[in-house]
Amino acid sequence: FLARPAEALSPPANLSQKEEATASPEASETAEASEAAEKAKAAAKLTETTEEVKGRLESILDKQKLGPLTATNFIKYAIRQAAKMGIPLNTIVLVFLVPVAATLIAFFRYVVGFSGFGIFTPVMISVAFIATGLGQGLILFLVILSVAILFRFLTRHLRIHFLARMSLLLLFISWGVFGLFYFGPKAGFSQVADISIFPILIMILLVENFMEILIGKSRREAFQMTWQTLLVAIVGYYLFNWSWLQEQVLLHPEPIFLLVILFNLFLGRYTKLRLSEYPRFWPIIKSKKPS
16 A cells, blocks of 8 residues: 555656656757867867857966966966957967977978978968968969969960069969869868958968079979978968967967077077988998998
8 A cells, every 4th residue: 555655656667768868869969069169169260269269268378377477477467468458369379379380490491401482481371271271271272383383384485574474473363263262162162262362362472482483493493492381381280270389378488488599599500411411411421430
């Protein structure tokens, strides 16, 4: 007689199964929403002032508790004051990462032996890759470079001044970029429609350097400097997108800048063989070794 009330109070087995069935879609939707938010947060571009980027960088600053203002943390205070005045944290991170990327390019120049187009062009191309995405940026670069090579082939017998030639090149590049915008979505590359004018101008700057070397020196040297510049820019792209490094320049900018200064002073006095020169001089190095 007493067992019946207990059975009446306990929910039926089929009812609990129904509750689990109704709860599981809600849980799965919540999990999918959180997963989508994480993906959007990871895919957010550092050049864009979106809520995902702002939230991630602000959370990095919130991790750190500052002590009294001293000579070893004044940049940390300046970062927080700038953020309070409305300066986007992603802009601060990009500005602080530029000398780090320039140091990387100097390392490739003096230690590895890459020539490339100076130091500013690879840094700007890295930032352009961040704005477009690496895949879309490479497609844009290949289109502009192909148009430049085709233009050079078609006008190789045309005797005109350099600036007039470059103006005609820009006309051809404009047609090529418009063709990319028009045919790209039809070919399945819908992301190319989101490319702004800023990365296009940077890619044109690289092609202008390519054309100057191509006209003034040789085709081989022009292609070599171009692919080396592009390779260094890709490495710089991953450096800019490195979350750990972004966190370090926000939380510990003073030691980062000190390391940049010391490393550049070391590179400025580096006089040994570059890594790319070892295969060339290896017979001489081997002959001087004691037998």
